[in-house]
Amino acid sequence: MKGSNAKQNKAINLRLVLSQIVTQGPVSRVEIARNTQLTKQTITNMVEELLAAKLVEEVGIKKAEGAGKPSKMLVLNKKAAYTIAIRVANNELEVGLFYLNGEQINRLHTLVESENLLDKTAYLVDTLVQVDDIDKSLILGAGLSVETSDDSAINGYTFNKQLQHKLANKLQLPIALETSASACAAYHMLFGEAQQLHNFIFIHLGLRVESAVVYDRQILLGQNGLTGALGDIFVTPETDEKTAELGRLNDFASMASLRTMLNLNGVTQEELIAHCAVNKQLDLWVEQASEPLRIAIHTLESLLNTQTIIMGGDVNEILLEKLIKQLRPFIPSISQYGDREVVRLIKTPDVANITIKGLAVLPLHAALSRKNMQTLHIPLELGYTELQQLVFLSE
Incomplete structure (x- = not known):
């Protein structure tokens, strides 16, 4: 640029x-x-x-x-300020304290109901500030993602925007709102595998399968801020007996589908991953998920032909390795032609922490471009620190 x-x-x-x-x-x-x-x-x-x-x-x-x-x-200078990462996934709340480069200082996890989400988030933030004895005025901002298994994307987007504004006012902090996939893409652009890339796709395996498309080092935002609903694409010709709908990627490759197969819908994400390590049915899910994911990857490559696709999400190293191994050989696509400087698919390093680290870098990511600032909400009555004034309001 x-x-x-x-x-x-x-x-x-x-x-x-x-x-x-x-x-x-x-x-x-x-x-x-x-x-x-x-x-x-x-x-x-x-x-x-x-x-x-x-x-x-x-x-x-x-x-x-x-x-x-x-x-x-x-x-x-990673220690010039701190950032807060806030992740809501169904009834789970995770809040972390980080340096500017996504290096973790501490993080807390709890179960939460929607009616006390604001208070619990504020309590966890205050707890981290006190436990780690930091100056709250040195917090640059927070990154937020909200994931549910609800099928209504537009209702989810409306709720997420309202939550962003309420949390910003409650915490008196600028808050950047992105999907988990976009947060991961932001981290990879700033500090990860995509620092030298101009265009790539991040696939996030969460409650739903999300994707973030990066073009010219900008995360593409769709109408109403909705984009990247990769899990909604149809990947099978068969129809569901109850809904008469074609099979979607979410039905096969999301963490919600894994929970359903293992009959573990009531457990936390951490408990699910721990259970996966010893559950023999895991291989059945990998087999179920692989072909639909191969189709999704082929679709993305054929439509966008980016430099590479990076994959991660709410899986552990072993599960991600098994899944990627099962995906090969990839379906031939346009991406295999011409010179390639990067392999077609990259396994994200430190997969267990990539989402929360991605959320942590969102305030810094927002500060680097006026377009990125669209994701940020700043409370009207905020008393800006000198650093916030410089990076968010400098004109």
């Missing part, structure tokens, strides 16, 4: 320079200029502001090629 040297575009340039440091760091001012086509003076001004806010730091010197001067290298 290119910046603008016009004075009125300070906010764009600041976010662009910060994005370069986050994703390319350690990086020099010269390299930022080369990548963004901003002037030396513009970059100097932006970097000085970021250094003054302690959001970035200088970590060393890189020798220049030829007779040029050595360059000081810039990186994100």
